[in-house]
Amino acid sequence: MDAYITGHFAAALVYKGLLSCVAHCAELICDTEEHAAIQHCFRSLEHVFKFIVQSRVLFARATGDPNEEAFWGDLHELFCSFEKMLSLEGDSKVLPMQVSLVHSLSGMYEQLVQVLPLQGVARLVRLSLSWLAPRPHLDLAQARLRCIQRTAKGPVFAGAVGETRGELLEAFVGPLREQLCLGLELRLCTEVLGDLLSALHRGGPGQDLPMLALLEPLVNTLCELDADSPVMGWLMSCLLSLLRLMEEQHYLALWDRLRREDGSLRGFLAHTVA
Numbered sequence: 001m002d003a004y005i006t007g008h009f010a011a012a013l014v015y016k017g018l019l020s021c022v023a024h025c026a027e028l029i030c031d032t033e034e035h036a037a038i039q040h041c042f043r044s045l046e047h048v049f050k051f052i053v054q055s056r057v058l059f060a061r062a063t064g065d066p067n068e069e070a071f072w073g074d075l076h077e078l079f080c081s082f083e084k085m086l087s088l089e090g091d092s093k094v095l096p097m098q099v100s101l102v103h104s105l106s107g108m109y110e111q112l113v114q115v116l117p118l119q120g121v122a123r124l125v126r127l128s129l130s131w132l133a134p135r136p137h138l139d140l141a142q143a144r145l146r147c148i149q150r151t152a153k154g155p156v157f158a159g160a161v162g163e164t165r166g167e168l169l170e171a172f173v174g175p176l177r178e179q180l181c182l183g184l185e186l187r188l189c190t191e192v193l194g195d196l197l198s199a200l201h202r203g204g205p206g207q208d209l210p211m212l213a214l215l216e217p218l219v220n221t222l223c224e225l226d227a228d229s230p231v232m233g234w235l236m237s238c239l240l241s242l243l244r245l246m247e248e249q250h251y252l253a254l255w256d257r258l259r260r261e262d263g264s265l266r267g268f269l270a271h272t273v274a
Helices: 002-007 014-028 035-043 045-063 068-086 095-112 118-129 138-153 155-159 162-182 186-203 209-224 232-245 248-260 264-273
Strands: none
Touching: 014 035, 014 045, 014 068, 035 045, 035 095, 045 095, 068 095, 068 118, 095 118, 095 138, 095 155, 118 138, 118 155, 118 162, 138 155, 138 162, 138 186, 155 162, 162 186, 162 209, 186 209, 186 232, 209 232, 209 248
């Protein structure tokens, strides 16, 4: 398919129709019985966006004007449809389609970064990760963690620097912290954490202060686990990896925050040395 898209596909204006069709699928989920077709659309979202991106490339080449502002407008309409769809709760018929969409978001980001500034795509990542309820259905929580995992290993996070990288980290850390605090999906959390920490180590030391938000939940989770828990070793490895990433300013920031919170410093230190 990739060879066809890059070598033979020649529809420079088809991206508008494709974006409209995907948005229409998101808007129809409560008003149609064609759930299988809509779910298939979302499962194929990465491939759909390969066509959309190639269409945009052909359009810019043919006109000499990428018309990026108009493309952002089309994407805004699509993402509004996605947000409305993912805000629906408690509907068992809608859930599989929501899960399929969330699973496919990371593949969509990987395509968009080829034709849009990385900072703009990073904003879309942060926005889409915030759409789900604070405690979503287990299947949606799993899909969101998988989305974070793939995005952390992909070109958006790899190319992000400075403030953009920090904002992406904040978006990743929130769902991870939530699951750790609830004691849910610990094995998947360790996988995602491992990939995220590996990406940070490849980038070298830096001002990745949002990662500090994971330190206390990690320590608390380790203290509450049975010694023979199958994820104990993996979580301990994540904790040690996080500590190796931290520099003096990270420890000072952590100390200052804990000192200002009544009772938390004593409890944190007691857990850490337990």
